[in-house]
Amino acid sequence: MTVELEQHIDPNLISVLEKISDPEIPVLSIMDMGVVRSAQVIDDVVQIKITPTYSGCPAMDVIGEDIIAAFQEKNMKAKVDLVLSPAWTTDWITSRGRKALEEYGIAAPLEEEADKEALLGNKKIVKCPQCASTNTKMISQFGSTACKAMFQCEDCLEPFDYFKCLK
């Protein structure tokens, strides 16, 4: 566990990393999720640094194992370290990632202020990923995983997950 400041990713490694998905949201690659902070080949070993979305996120261990396995297939040895700083933010989810979330049925995170209003139930702004209505209500601030809240659409009545804003 170390403290790391900037994102450094060797472009040659991106194609492998893009094929690894988040085990809890399989439509999202770890690159689109923004959890890969650094990927470099040093002395023939691929050194990867990932950052957790939430401290206790159990997906991190699986992601680490998946990275090592993916590089093993290419006959490359990989080492994965966890970094905590700077802390992950939902701003690091790419626009492709946001689109994938919506298509999968998870509402993508709003901006910080809008997120607060939505989670306090002050404003109806979270858009239902099924029917696009904003006539939605929060059921619970905590959802099926640490990063999501539970919502329900009052027009099509479908319940859905909302990816909470984290800044």
Next chain:
Amino acid sequence: MKNENIIQYIYGIADNALILGQRLSELCGHGPSLETDIALTNMALDLLGQTRSYYQYAAQLSEDGKTEDDIAFLRIERQYKNVLLVEQPNRHFGYVITRQFFYDVFHLLLLQELQNSKDETLSAIAKKAIKEVSYHQRFSSDWVKRLGDGTEESHQKVQDAVDGLWGFTDELFHMTEDDTLAFESGIGVDVTKLKETYYKRVSEVLEEATLTIPETKWFQKGGKQGIHSEHMGYLLSDLQYMQRTYPNMKW
């Protein structure tokens, strides 16, 4: 400041997260409704995740081959430095929420100071945890208001919880020797300075929840020195069971 003192300082913060996380984990599958059950276990997960970060760092500092698991599972009761508040057992949902609320308000204030620590790992853990604990505080505050300003029964239950747990709040602001050393070397937080803001924030929520603030001036202490309430032994026997029964077992 010696590594051993920093380790003890870390225990003073991390053990709170571990023990409160353990209490919340006990509710997994037993919450009053699906949503609250999921919320409480999510919070437990955040707290245990934070605990791991602290213990991994403490293990790294200790240089005696200890692992995060040894620290979590193989200490004896007196070596845990959590406050008495977090080890209090789950009585009913209102009690669980009140305990959580009393801790969340303190926890957030602590982390907001700890993020300025000279120790960059502690600062990084704090910055990460602030985001999670903000959600915890919002959740527990909302529920205190909802139950306090709810039915006659919910009001009475939360009021009883507030009265019962109030006496554990003062200990949050006691400084141990390691706390003082850590503060003086720029690593730690002077918790005595958080006290005024703490009681102001807590009182605002309790008032909004139509609850009465207890007048008691008598407060329990001891957890920070490792002198725990009778509940701690039972908690630890659950927590440590697997490692004690099957030493070095791994999932």
